[in-house]
Amino acid sequence: MPEARDWCLWRLDxxxxxxxxxxxLSRDEAEALALEYQGRGHKQTYWAERETPPRPAP
Structure with missing residues (x-):
């Protein structure tokens, strides 16, 4: 089974x-990028979050 690529990298300014x-992204990729960006010393916060599918229209 292929790895799910439904993760995102977010930033809070x-x-x-x-x-x-x-x-x-895969979960591992998203978490690794979050750690990489956090390690750069920026003031912003970075985190990985699973992307939720859009809700169908009523």
């Missing part, structure tokens, strides 16, 4: 705004 940095 100094003003509380959330930004999607990358999508279509």
């Amino acid at each position: 100094d003003n509380g705004n959330r930004f999607l940095v990358r999508r279509g």
